[in-house]
Amino acid sequence: DQQVKQNSPSLSVQEGRISILNCDYTNSMFDYFLWYKKYPAEGPTFLISISSIKDKNEDGRFTVFLNKSAKHLSLHIVPSQPGDSAVYFCAASDDNYGQNFVFGPGTRLSVLP
Amino acid sequence: NAGVTQTPKFQVLKTGQSMTLQCAQDMNHNSMYWYRQDPGMGLRLIYYSASEGTTDKGEVPNGYNVSRLNKREFSLRLESAAPSQTSVYFCASDSGGALMSQYFGPGTRLLVL
Numbered sequence: 001d002q003q004v005k006q007n008s009p010s011l012s013v014q015e016g017r018i019s020i021l022n023c024d025y026t027n028s029m030f031d032y033f034l035w036y037k038k039y040p041a042e043g044p045t046f047l048i049s050i051s052s053i054k055d056k057n058e059d060g061r062f063t064v065f066l067n068k069s070a071k072h073l074s075l076h077i078v079p080s081q082p083g084d085s086a087v088y089f090c091a092a093s094d095d096n097y098g099q100n101f102v103f104g105p106g107t108r109l110s111v112l113p
Numbered sequence: 114n115a116g117v118t119q120t121p122k123f124q125v126l127k128t129g130q131s132m133t134l135q136c137a138q139d140m141n142h143n144s145m146y147w148y149r150q151d152p153g154m155g156l157r158l159i160y161y162s163a164s165e166g167t168t169d170k171g172e173v174p175n176g177y178n179v180s181r182l183n184k185r186e187f188s189l190r191l192e193s194a195a196p197s198q199t200s201v202y203f204c205a206s207d208s209g210g211a212l213m214s215q216y217f218g219p220g221t222r223l224l225v226l
Binding site for chain 1: 117144146153154155156157158161163169171203205207209214215216217218219220
């Protein structure tokens, strides 16, 4: 059973609008969360992180929200740009060491011009 | 500064053949990882090395062996390839510590016939 779920395999958004990518997890011990972005034929690249002591973290156009009681996090991209078209993975861990991160299956975001 | 490099980029094997996937990083990172990515699934950890001279199993180690040759290099070996090992393989590294994101290589696409 997947511990980290991204229930939307794909998402299309108009350029300039908000993109919201969702991630749900089942393990209540998870305290550290990362988002990665992946372009075709490339490896994932780190985007933004959050730990459970916060409920929000912002970095430019990217904001991650964490709702621990709902075991849910979301990534907001505002405004969306065509270059944001990629697959987005969320990952979660209970001890923030690399070997213990569990990855979701990813959501493919398409930003339409 | 090349980051994390992987060779080869693509490989076709017949069932029962062996091969070694190579990975190197030039960021002086302590920890290195091998993941596989299959359609509809997140990245799954095969093996990792927390420091030079140490290796440990991840979630899906069966059918694989690894060698941490030195601090820079971490290789993954398939002794007798099976069709179930058809996947995209990613190597990653990090400095090992609190909420450190991993740096990924571009991946090796492996097809086992």
